[in-house]
Amino acid sequence: MRYLSVSATIILFAFLLSGKVVFAQAEYEWRLAMSWPKGTPMLHNAAARFANNVEKMSGGRMHITVDAPGRHKAPLGVFDMVRSGAYEMGHTASYYYKGKDPATTFFTTTPFGMTPTEMNAWYYYGGGLALLNKVYARHNIVAFPAGNTHIQMGxxxxxxxxxxxxxxxxxxxxxxxxxxxxxxxxxxxxxxxxxxxxxxxxxxxxxxxxxxxxxxxxxxxxxxxxxxxxxxxxxxGAELHLFINKQKFNALPEDLKAIIAVSAKEASFDMLSESFFRNAVAWEEMKKEHxxxxxxxxxxxxxxxxxxxxxxxxxxxxxxxxxxxxxxxxxIFLARMKDWSRITDESYLKLR
Amino acid sequence: MRYLSVSATIILFAFLLSGKVVFAQAEYEWRLAMSWPKGTPMLHNAAARFANNVEKMSGGRMHITVDAPGRHKAPLGVFDMVRSGAYEMGHTASYYYKGKDPATTFFTTTPFGMTPTEMNAWYYYGGGLALLNKVYARHNIVAFPAGNTHIQMGxxxxxxxxxxxxxxxxxxxxxxxxxxxxxxxxxxxxxxxxxxxxxxxxxxxxxxxxxxxxxxxxxxxxxxxxxxxxxxxxxxGAELHLFINKQKFNALPEDLKAIIAVSAKEASFDMLSESFFRNAVAWEEMKKEHxxxxxxxxxxxxxxxxxxxxxxxxxxxxxxxxxxxxxxxxxIFLARMKDWSRITDESYLKLR
Missing domain, CATH: 3.40.190.10 (Periplasmic binding protein-like II)
Structure with a gap:
C-alpha cells in the first residue's frame, strides 16, 4: 500500500507538472425558448441545428434544450424570459418586440429595404452587429443574427x-x-x-x-x-435572432463564446439556404396543382x-x-450597396 | 510523506472515479496551403478567419498555420499537396484542377449557372455537398465549400x-x-x-x-x-473550397471535425458578405473617379x-x-429553383 501510494503521488505530480492532466470543464445545461411551434419548417430547424452544433463542437460540454411555446407558453415572451434569465437563450424575431423598444424593429427587416445579401453585408461589414448589440445591451441581452426566411411574398x-x-x-x-x-x-x-x-x-x-x-x-x-x-x-428577408442573457453569456469560457457566435452565424446562413430551397420546391408543387x-x-x-x-x-x-x-x-448602407445589387444580382438574373 | 502519499492516492482515485479529471487532448499543429498571395482581399481573409475560428472554438487545441504561395511555391499545387499529406489542409478553387479530374470543375461555378443563393441551396439541400465528397474521395481529400466571390463581372x-x-x-x-x-x-x-x-x-x-x-x-x-x-x-458566384487530407481528417476527434465543418461553412458565408460589401464599395469609388x-x-x-x-x-x-x-x-436543381429566384430576388430588386 505504501509503495502504491508513493507511486500514485509521483504519477499525480508528474501529470500535473507535465500539463497532461487537466480538470474537466464545467458542463452547461442550458435552455432555449423559441417563438415557433414545434416542427415549424425552417424556423425550428434553425434553432435545433444551432443547439446540435454547439453540443458537437463543445464535445458535449454544453447541452441546450430547445423549448417550443407548447412548453414555455410565451411565444412573444422570449425577450422577457431571456432578459430575466428565466431562459438562458431564445430564438425569435426582433421585430416582435417593437412595443418594448422601437429600435428592435428593423433588425428583422424593413419594407423596400435590404435583401438577405445586403443585410448580411450590413451585419458583418456595415456595423449592423455592433448596433444590434448596442440596442440589446439596454435589455440585458446579447444578440446574434440566427436565421433568415429569404424574401417573403406579398x-x-x-x-x-x-x-x-x-x-x-x-x-x-x-x-x-x-x-x-x-x-x-x-x-x-x-x-x-x-x-x-x-x-x-x-x-x-x-x-x-x-x-x-x-x-x-x-x-x-x-x-x-x-x-x-x-x-x-x-x-x-426577415432575419431571426438568437438572444442570450448577458450575465450567462459573459460567464462562459472563451471557447464556448466562440462556439455560440460561429454556430449562430451558421444557423443564419443555413436557414437562408433551407428557406430558399423549401419555398422553391413548394412553389414548384403549388403551381402544378393550382x-x-x-x-x-x-x-x-x-x-x-x-x-x-x-x-x-x-x-x-x-x-x-x-x-x-x-x-x-x-x-445609408443600402444607398451605397443598391447599385451593386442592380449590376450583379439583378442583371445576372435578367440575362441568364 | 506517508500520509501525504496516501492522501494523494485517495485524491487521485477520487478524481478519476468522479470523472472530474481527464487527460489533456492532443494538440494539433496543422498547416494550410492557400492558392492566393498573402493579403489578397477576401480570399486570404476567408482562410485566416477559418483558422482563427478553429483555434478559438477548440480552446487552442488546434492551431492552423496559413501558408501563402510565397512560402509553399505551388498556388495550383494545393490539390496534390493535400492529397499526399504534405499539407493537412488547403484553401483553393476546385476548378483549378479540371486537368486532374474534369468532375471538379463545376463545384466552383458554371456559366449561366447558379447564383450564390441557389448554389448554397444545392450544396446543403440539393445533394451538392455529398457529390463534392464523392468526387474528392477519389483523390484522398475531404472537401468543404469555404468562400464565395459573389457574382463576378464579365x-x-x-x-x-x-x-x-x-x-x-x-x-x-x-x-x-x-x-x-x-x-x-x-x-x-x-x-x-x-x-x-x-x-x-x-x-x-x-x-x-x-x-x-x-x-x-x-x-x-x-x-x-x-x-x-x-x-x-x-x-x-465562384465558391472556394477547403481541402483536407482524408486520413488526417478521419483521425480527428468528433468535436474537432464538427468545429472544422461549421467553421468552413461560416467562412463560406462570411466571404460572400465581404465580397459583396467590398465590391460595392470599390464600385462606388470607381464610378466617382472614372x-x-x-x-x-x-x-x-x-x-x-x-x-x-x-x-x-x-x-x-x-x-x-x-x-x-x-x-x-x-x-436539374437549377431548373427547379430558377422560377423562384425570378419571383423573389429578381422581382424584388426590380420593384424596390
Missing part, C-alpha cells in the same frame, strides 16, 4: 389589383410595421388569429392575407381560395407603399436619436 | 460590343471553362500573366480582360484604360455564349457518367 389576394384604387379599403391580414404602411396607403389591415385565416379569406371577411412564402403558406391552404399571389415588398397568377403590384401601388413607408420611418426616427441611428445606418 | 472592354460580330476574333484574357465558351462563340481567349495584363490591355495586345470584380480589379487599374465594364455571365459604362452583352452575344456553354457541357458530360452526374445534378 400575399394572397382574391382579386387582381390593377391600380391604387383597387386597394382602397381592402381588408388584409398584414401585421406590424408593414401593416401600418399598408394602412397609410389606404388598405384596412386587420388582425385575425392564424387558425381562422383560411375561413376568413374563404368567406370574404378579409380580401387578402400575407403569411410567409409557399413552404409555410401551402399548409394554410390559401392557394385553393385566392388565385393572385403577389411578389414581396415588405419583408425582403392555377396561381404571380403578380407584381402596379407602379402606383408600389409608389404609395414606398411613400407611406418613408413617412413612417421618418416619423419613428424623429421620436428618438437612438432609434434614428438604426434606421439611418440601414438607409 | 470584364473590361476597350470598345463597346453591339452585336455578335463585334466579338469575332476579339482577344480576351478569360481562362478555364469560360475561356473555352468564349472561344467557341468566336472570341480569341488568350493567356497573359497577371503582371502583364495592364500593359497588354493598354497597348491593345488584348482587347478585353475579365478578372474578378471592382475590389480586385481596381488594384489592376483596368478602369483607367477600358471604359466598358460588362455585367457577369460566366462566374455567377467614366465607366456598365453594359450587359447584347442578346445575340448572350445567346452565342449560352449555346457554346450548353454544347461544351454536353460534350464534357458525354465523356463520362461520373462527370455527367455533377453537371446533371446542377442542371
Amino acid at each position: 400575399g394572397w389576394f382574391r382579386k387582381e389589383i390593377n391600380s391604387l384604387k383597387d386597394l382602397k379599403g381592402l381588408k388584409m391580414r398584414i401585421p406590424g410595421h408593414a401593416g401600418e404602411v399598408a394602412g397609410k396607403a389606404g388598405m384596412t389591415p386587420v388582425n385575425v388569429p392564424p387558425g381562422e385565416l383560411y375561413a376568413a379569406l374563404e368567406r370574404g371577411t378579409i380580401d387578402a392575407v400575407e403569411w410567409i412564402g409557399p413552404a409555410n403558406d401551402e399548409k394554410m391552404g390559401f392557394q385553393k381560395i385566392a388565385p393572385y399571389y403577389y411578389a414581396g415588398w415588405h419583408e425582403p 392555377n396561381i397568377s404571380i403578380r407584381t403590384f402596379p407602379q402606383d401601388v408600389l409608389d404609395a407603399f414606398k411613400k407611406a413607408n418613408n413617412e413612417l420611418l421618418a416619423h419613428i426616427a424623429g421620436k428618438s436619436p437612438y432609434v434614428k441611428e438604426v434606421i439611418e445606418s440601414q438607409q | 470584364g473590361w472592354f476597350r470598345k463597346e460590343i453591339n452585336s455578335l460580330k463585334d466579338l469575332k476574333g476579339l482577344k480576351m484574357r478569360i481562362p478555364g471553362h469560360a475561356g473555352e465558351v468564349a472561344g467557341k462563340a468566336g472570341m480569341t481567349p488568350v493567356n497573359v500573366p497577371p503582371g502583364e495584363l495592364y500593359a497588354a490591355l493598354e497597348r491593345g495586345t488584348i482587347d478585353a480582360v475579365e478578372w474578378i470584380g471592382p475590389a480586385n480589379d481596381e488594384k489592376m487599374g483596368f478602369q483607367k484604360i477600358a471604359p466598358y465594364y460588362y455585367a457577369g455571365w460566366h462566374e455567377p 467614366n465607366i459604362s456598365i453594359r450587359t452583352f447584347p442578346q445575340d452575344v448572350l445567346d452565342a455564349f449560352k449555346k457554346a456553354n450548353n454544347e461544351l457541357l454536353a460534350h464534357i458530360a458525354g465523356k463520362s457518367p461520373y462527370v455527367k452526374e455533377v453537371i446533371e445534378s446542377q442542371q
Whole structure:
C-alpha cells in the first residue's frame, strides 16, 4: 500500500507538472425558448441545428434544450424570459418586440429595404452587429443574427389589383410595421388569429392575407381560395435572432463564446439556404396543382407603399436619436450597396 | 510523506472515479496551403478567419498555420499537396484542377449557372455537398465549400460590343471553362500573366480582360484604360473550397471535425458578405473617379455564349457518367429553383 501510494503521488505530480492532466470543464445545461411551434419548417430547424452544433463542437460540454411555446407558453415572451434569465437563450424575431423598444424593429427587416445579401453585408461589414448589440445591451441581452426566411411574398389576394384604387379599403391580414404602411396607403389591415385565416379569406371577411412564402403558406391552404399571389415588398428577408442573457453569456469560457457566435452565424446562413430551397420546391408543387397568377403590384401601388413607408420611418426616427441611428445606418448602407445589387444580382438574373 | 502519499492516492482515485479529471487532448499543429498571395482581399481573409475560428472554438487545441504561395511555391499545387499529406489542409478553387479530374470543375461555378443563393441551396439541400465528397474521395481529400466571390463581372472592354460580330476574333484574357465558351462563340481567349495584363490591355495586345470584380480589379487599374465594364455571365458566384487530407481528417476527434465543418461553412458565408460589401464599395469609388459604362452583352452575344456553354457541357458530360452526374445534378436543381429566384430576388430588386 505504501509503495502504491508513493507511486500514485509521483504519477499525480508528474501529470500535473507535465500539463497532461487537466480538470474537466464545467458542463452547461442550458435552455432555449423559441417563438415557433414545434416542427415549424425552417424556423425550428434553425434553432435545433444551432443547439446540435454547439453540443458537437463543445464535445458535449454544453447541452441546450430547445423549448417550443407548447412548453414555455410565451411565444412573444422570449425577450422577457431571456432578459430575466428565466431562459438562458431564445430564438425569435426582433421585430416582435417593437412595443418594448422601437429600435428592435428593423433588425428583422424593413419594407423596400435590404435583401438577405445586403443585410448580411450590413451585419458583418456595415456595423449592423455592433448596433444590434448596442440596442440589446439596454435589455440585458446579447444578440446574434440566427436565421433568415429569404424574401417573403406579398400575399394572397382574391382579386387582381390593377391600380391604387383597387386597394382602397381592402381588408388584409398584414401585421406590424408593414401593416401600418399598408394602412397609410389606404388598405384596412386587420388582425385575425392564424387558425381562422383560411375561413376568413374563404368567406370574404378579409380580401387578402400575407403569411410567409409557399413552404409555410401551402399548409394554410390559401392557394385553393385566392388565385393572385403577389411578389414581396415588405419583408425582403426577415432575419431571426438568437438572444442570450448577458450575465450567462459573459460567464462562459472563451471557447464556448466562440462556439455560440460561429454556430449562430451558421444557423443564419443555413436557414437562408433551407428557406430558399423549401419555398422553391413548394412553389414548384403549388403551381402544378393550382392555377396561381404571380403578380407584381402596379407602379402606383408600389409608389404609395414606398411613400407611406418613408413617412413612417421618418416619423419613428424623429421620436428618438437612438432609434434614428438604426434606421439611418440601414438607409445609408443600402444607398451605397443598391447599385451593386442592380449590376450583379439583378442583371445576372435578367440575362441568364 | 506517508500520509501525504496516501492522501494523494485517495485524491487521485477520487478524481478519476468522479470523472472530474481527464487527460489533456492532443494538440494539433496543422498547416494550410492557400492558392492566393498573402493579403489578397477576401480570399486570404476567408482562410485566416477559418483558422482563427478553429483555434478559438477548440480552446487552442488546434492551431492552423496559413501558408501563402510565397512560402509553399505551388498556388495550383494545393490539390496534390493535400492529397499526399504534405499539407493537412488547403484553401483553393476546385476548378483549378479540371486537368486532374474534369468532375471538379463545376463545384466552383458554371456559366449561366447558379447564383450564390441557389448554389448554397444545392450544396446543403440539393445533394451538392455529398457529390463534392464523392468526387474528392477519389483523390484522398475531404472537401468543404469555404468562400464565395459573389457574382463576378464579365470584364473590361476597350470598345463597346453591339452585336455578335463585334466579338469575332476579339482577344480576351478569360481562362478555364469560360475561356473555352468564349472561344467557341468566336472570341480569341488568350493567356497573359497577371503582371502583364495592364500593359497588354493598354497597348491593345488584348482587347478585353475579365478578372474578378471592382475590389480586385481596381488594384489592376483596368478602369483607367477600358471604359466598358460588362455585367457577369460566366462566374455567377465562384465558391472556394477547403481541402483536407482524408486520413488526417478521419483521425480527428468528433468535436474537432464538427468545429472544422461549421467553421468552413461560416467562412463560406462570411466571404460572400465581404465580397459583396467590398465590391460595392470599390464600385462606388470607381464610378466617382472614372467614366465607366456598365453594359450587359447584347442578346445575340448572350445567346452565342449560352449555346457554346450548353454544347461544351454536353460534350464534357458525354465523356463520362461520373462527370455527367455533377453537371446533371446542377442542371436539374437549377431548373427547379430558377422560377423562384425570378419571383423573389429578381422581382424584388426590380420593384424596390
